[in-house]
Amino acid sequence: MSQRTKVSGTGPRPTEGFGVPMTETNPHCFLVRVPKSNSGAVEIVENLGVKSKDDSGEEIVRVILDRPRWTAIRQEVQRIFNNRLKEHKLATSRWKVGENPVDRLLGKELCVLAWAVEKMDEENIPVAVRNWMAFRPEERWWLFSMTAMSTGLYYEGDKGWRVALRHALGDVPQHELFKPRGVKKRPADHAELPPDLFSQDTNKE
Numbered sequence: 001m002s003q004r005t006k007v008s009g010t011g012p013r014p015t016e017g018f019g020v021p022m023t024e025t026n027p028h029c030f031l032v033r034v035p036k037s038n039s040g041a042v043e044i045v046e047n048l049g050v051k052s053k054d055d056s057g058e059e060i061v062r063v064i065l066d067r068p069r070w071t072a073i074r075q076e077v078q079r080i081f082n083n084r085l086k087e088h089k090l091a092t093s094r095w096k097v098g099e100n101p102v103d104r105l106l107g108k109e110l111c112v113l114a115w116a117v118e119k120m121d122e123e124n125i126p127v128a129v130r131n132w133m134a135f136r137p138e139e140r141w142w143l144f145s146m147t148a149m150s151t152g153l154y155y156e157g158d159k160g161w162r163v164a165l166r167h168a169l170g171d172v173p174q175h176e177l178f179k180p181r182g183v184k185k186r187p188a189d190h191a192e193l194p195p196d197l198f199s200q201d202t203n204k205e
Contacts, residue, residue, distance in 0.1 A: 017101030018081050018093045026050050030107025031059075032100040034070075042070040043154075044114055046107065061154040063114045072125040073113055080133065081106050108144035109137060115147060116169040118157050128169040 014022045020029045028049040034042050046060045074095050082092040084106065093100070102110060113132045117125050132140070147161035156162060 013090065015085075015090050015103075016093075017103075018106055019085050019088075019090050019103035020101040024050075028104045030062075030102040030104060030110065032095070032102055032110070034095060034097050034100065036097050039067055041066050044107070044111060046104075046111075060152070062111050062148075062152060063118055063157075064154050065114055065118055068122060069114075069117050069120075069125065072122065073117060073129055076129050076133070077110060077113065084137075105137070105141060109140040112140045112143045112147070112165065113169070115157070115162050116165040118162075118166075120166050120170045124170040131169045 016022055017029075021027055026049040028051045029047055031045045031047055032042065033045065034040075042065045043061060044063045044065070046062050048058045048060070078093075078095055081102075085092050109132075112135075113128065116128050116132065120128060135143070143161075143165065147165065151157075151159045151162045
């Protein structure tokens with residue numbers, strides 16, 4: 001990880017990039033590397049920081065996006081991330097040429113979208129972005145964890161969860177996203193409905 005020079009924010013938790021704390025030494029985070037060339041691919045890397053085996057900051061290349069696909073998602077991702085940072089009273093940021101540090105949780109969310117669009121038809125990317133935005137943060141973290149366990153490296157885009165993400169986020173026609181949804185009625189026998197897949201159950205681990 002290159003030496004850091006820019007610090008954002010003057011509050012109790014100064015950060016750099018998109019929410020990476022400056023109060024920690026070699027923090028676990030993500031790095032988005034944007035080359036100077038307008039046609040150069042963008043690399044999204046997970047830097048394990050102190051969680052690496054020897055504390056040296058082991059890096060895992062999670063995904064490499066060609067420039068048109070990166071351009072198609074970067075503005076909306078930046079807007080969503082900055083809104084989240086504002087909610088926590090942290091400094092905002094913007095994508096720039098070079099190395100962009102990203103908070104580890106936001107980085108996981110970015111990977112989910114990047115994995116979905118990396119080999120997607122470009123005309124479907126706006127649909128994927130809208131579907132990604134519809135997920136709650138914890139749902140995106142779960143999708144990252146499931147994908148990273150089996151197909152989390154940059155060269156595994158045609159396998160398992162990576163393919164599933166591509167279809168799940170990009171195959172729904174855009175007009176379908178705005179169809180009014182009917183109100184579900186409770187079954188006649190008043191049986192309890194099954195919980196949502198991502199619901200928070202305080203009685204479980």
